Amino acid sequence: MRDPGLTAAPTVDHATVRVTFEYVAWATVWLLVGTTIGLIASIKLHWPEFLPFAPLSFGRIRPAHTNLVLLGWGSLALVGLALYVVSRTSRVPLWSPRLARIALWLWNLTLLFGLVTLMAGVNRGPQEYREWVWPLAVMLSAAVLIDGYVAYRTVAARTLTEVYVSNWYILGGFCYLPILYVTSYLPFYQGGLGNTVVQGYYMHNAMGMWFTQLSLGVSYYAIPRLLGRPIYSYALGVLGFWTNLLFYPLIGAHHFIFSPVPWWLQSTAILFSVGMMVPVWAGTGNLLLTFKGASGALHRSYALPFIVTGLIGYALSSTQGTIEAFRTANIYLHFTNFTVGHSHLAMYGFITFIAWGAVYGLVPRLTGREPSPLAVGVHFWLALVGVLTYVIAISTAGILQGLAWVAGQSFIVSVIAAEPMWLWRTIGGLLMIGSHVVFAVNVWAMRPYPVTVPVSSPDPVRMPA
Amino acid sequence: MSFGGLHTNHRAIIAVAVIVFFVLTLVMAILPALREQAFSGPPTTTPRDEVTARGRQVYMREGCGFCHTQFVRDLPVDRPFGRASRPGDYVLEDPPMLGTQRTGPDLADVGTRQPSEAWHLIHLYDPRAVVPQSVMPAYRWYFVEKLQAGPDDVVAPVPAGSAPPGKVIVAGPDARALVRYLLSLKQAKVSP
Numbered sequence: 001m002r003d004p005g006l007t008a009a010p011t012v013d014h015a016t017v018r019v020t021f022e023y024v025a026w027a028t029v030w031l032l033v034g035t036t037i038g039l040i041a042s043i044k045l046h047w048p049e050f051l052p053f054a055p056l057s058f059g060r061i062r063p064a065h066t067n068l069v070l071l072g073w074g075s076l077a078l079v080g081l082a083l084y085v086v087s088r089t090s091r092v093p094l095w096s097p098r099l100a101r102i103a104l105w106l107w108n109l110t111l112l113f114g115l116v117t118l119m120a121g122v123n124r125g126p127q128e129y130r131e132w133v134w135p136l137a138v139m140l141s142a143a144v145l146i147d148g149y150v151a152y153r154t155v156a157a158r159t160l161t162e163v164y165v166s167n168w169y170i171l172g173g174f175c176y177l178p179i180l181y182v183t184s185y186l187p188f189y190q191g192g193l194g195n196t197v198v199q200g201y202y203m204h205n206a207m208g209m210w211f212t213q214l215s216l217g218v219s220y221y222a223i224p225r226l227l228g229r230p231i232y233s234y235a236l237g238v239l240g241f242w243t244n245l246l247f248y249p250l251i252g253a254h255h256f257i258f259s260p261v262p263w264w265l266q267s268t269a270i271l272f273s274v275g276m277m278v279p280v281w282a283g284t285g286n287l288l289l290t291f292k293g294a295s296g297a298l299h300r301s302y303a304l305p306f307i308v309t310g311l312i313g314y315a316l317s318s319t320q321g322t323i324e325a326f327r328t329a330n331i332y333l334h335f336t337n338f339t340v341g342h343s344h345l346a347m348y349g350f351i352t353f354i355a356w357g358a359v360y361g362l363v364p365r366l367t368g369r370e371p372s373p374l375a376v377g378v379h380f381w382l383a384l385v386g387v388l389t390y391v392i393a394i395s396t397a398g399i400l401q402g403l404a405w406v407a408g409q410s411f412i413v414s415v416i417a418a419e420p421m422w423l424w425r426t427i428g429g430l431l432m433i434g435s436h437v438v439f440a441v442n443v444w445a446m447r448p449y450p451v452t453v454p455v456s457s458p459d460p461v462r463m464p465a
Numbered sequence: 466m467s468f469g470g471l472h473t474n475h476r477a478i479i480a481v482a483v484i485v486f487f488v489l490t491l492v493m494a495i496l497p498a499l500r501e502q503a504f505s506g507p508p509t510t511t512p513r514d515e516v517t518a519r520g521r522q523v524y525m526r527e528g529c530g531f532c533h534t535q536f537v538r539d540l541p542v543d544r545p546f547g548r549a550s551r552p553g554d555y556v557l558e559d560p561p562m563l564g565t566q567r568t569g570p571d572l573a574d575v576g577t578r579q580p581s582e583a584w585h586l587i588h589l590y591d592p593r594a595v596v597p598q599s600v601m602p603a604y605r606w607y608f609v610e611k612l613q614a615g616p617d618d619v620v621a622p623v624p625a626g627s628a629p630p631g632k633v634i635v636a637g638p639d640a641r642a643l644v645r646y647l648l649s650l651k652q653a654k655v656s657p
Binding site: 044046049058059060121123127152158162168172180183190191193196198201238246252265337339408416 | 472473474475478479482483485486487489490493494495497498499500501502504525526527528529530531532534536538539540542545549550551552554555556557558559560561562563564565566567568569570592593596598599600601602603604605606
């Protein structure tokens with residue numbers, strides 16, 4: 001089968017280049033802000049009197065951290081990359097980069113207002129990832145819809161008959177997120193435990209129906225492009241798309257196991273959490289098998305190690321999530337820091353590493369400028385060692401908390417048990433932030449030239465003619 | 466290879482995906498939520514007075530729910546926190562704050578477990594004055610330091626060393642409301 005990932009035109013129009021880069025650059029800004037806030041929150045757990053000011057109090061910066069890294073860093077980086085992928089795989093320039101730029105500013109404005117209001121204590125209560133007030137939700141939905149429309153019009157104008165599998169995932173993500181977001185904010189069915197049912201649905205699907213969609217969409221383009229060979233199986237990619245759509249929305253209630261929300265909803269959630277192994281392993285297997293016989297490329301490319309790490313992170317975090325959904329595991333692990341380890345393995349070990357790999361793999365091709373390979377290496381190892389330290393420490397903290405509770409000890413015993421691990425979590429976090437600073441320097445090194453010049457692809461792996 | 470012609474038709478891909486996701490949203494979120502909202506059993510909590518409602522606002526503003534659940538599972542491990550939570554416990558809650566993390570203990574029944582107003586005031590002003598190993602933030606911005614308490618002032622009886630020398634710690638209106646809210650968190654008795 002002809003693979004648009006391989007046959008994309010060698011030159012890119014300057015407007016698409018600039019807007020993609022602007023998304024990546026702003027994502028990097030939010031990454032730095034969001035993770036610095038996360039580090040402050042982490043320090044407060046072993047040094048509670050650190051920065052004792054109301055706007056920086058733990059309960060206020062916790063949602064600021066999650067929203068900025070999810071909607072600022074992860075979303076903006078993947079949207080920027082997705083818009084580029086949509087344009088490349090359709091072999092047409094991006095439809096209206098101007099509109100995409102307007103959407104970017106709407107994102108930025110929403111994130112800024114979100115940061116300020118959350119730190120001021122203006123929120124909707126501890127409803128994870130939908131804490132900020134509804135006008136900001138309207139702005140964010142508008143930004144996503146504009147981006148989605150730009151992507152849609154670009155795919156509609158494609159010069160190929162087929163819709164490449166990347167675009168299934170990307171267009172899917174742009175369709176699901178507005179439905180998800182609006183459903184989570186509309187109040188008509190959220191009285192009493194109705195709110196909790198929606199919370200489980202929302203917080204879970206935000207991952208699988210948005211971040212996973214865009215990450216896989218970008219990966220299905222970046223991997224064949226970087227390896228210079230077609231994807232292992234187009235059919236497996238499509239199978240992953242449909243099974244993800246069928247299973248993922250069914251499993252949100254596994255965040256409220258043993259709660260008074262209906263038992264059938266919890267059981268369905270546990271059952272299909274197991275079902276999720278189909279799309280997860282179909283997707284990971286498919287993308288990893290594309291590397292078969294091309295391991296040399298892995299050594300020569302500085303982008304591919306990030307992507308391979310991200311794929312391993314996808315398989316590990318998803319399998320871990322399935323195990324956590326079981327009722328037995330819930331008794332020992334629910335409410336503990338183990339959940340925090342899981343979410344970081346997913347958002348960082350999977351989504352963030354895929355985004356970094358795609359940035360390093362694709363952006364130099366559009367701007368014609370490369371970062372120093374040494375700096376990319378430093379970024380990779382700081383981030384990898386950092387996140388491993390983080391996840392191992394915080395998961396251990398979770399297990400220790402769970403054991404203390406099951407042993408029936410006084411609650412404070414679980415705090416004392418976890419505290420040394422919280423210090424290790426901060427150490428991991430420091431390494432991660434160090435890697436983000438290096439990444440920011442590298443992004444700056446990849447900035448586009450100010451004027452239009454014909455771009456030659458500086459391929460880490462030479463493309464077959 | 467063909468997938469029912471879908472792979473050449475972007476409109477069809479989007480239409481099928483949107484319809485499937487919307488139907489699943491309806492079945493897994495909106496309809497079950499409507500059913501829960503229509504819960505017709507008696508509420509097991511009482512409506513709040515103005516001060517308690519203000520206290521709940523402070524609880525939300527400070528994000529207390531990110532570390533404290535209000536959700537007791539029907540498991541031996543949750544027994545110290547009270548009886549298992551029931552739908553009736555949340556009927557009057559907007560939003561209900563079941564929570565997902567227990568960095569601190571569950572608070573569904575804290576008013577029964579710790580009924581002392583003085584304890585809560587000290588704990589909010591300086592958590593480590595009452596629980597030395599606590600990692601909870603101190604909410605000093607809801608208190609005022611005074612040389613002498615006025616006739617209507619509610620004093621937080623903090624131990625020596627917690628407050629600056631020669632000063633008394635007076636609870637502001639938000640601190641008083643928050644404590645009133647915490648004391649109101651009592652699980653109603655229900656027949657099993």
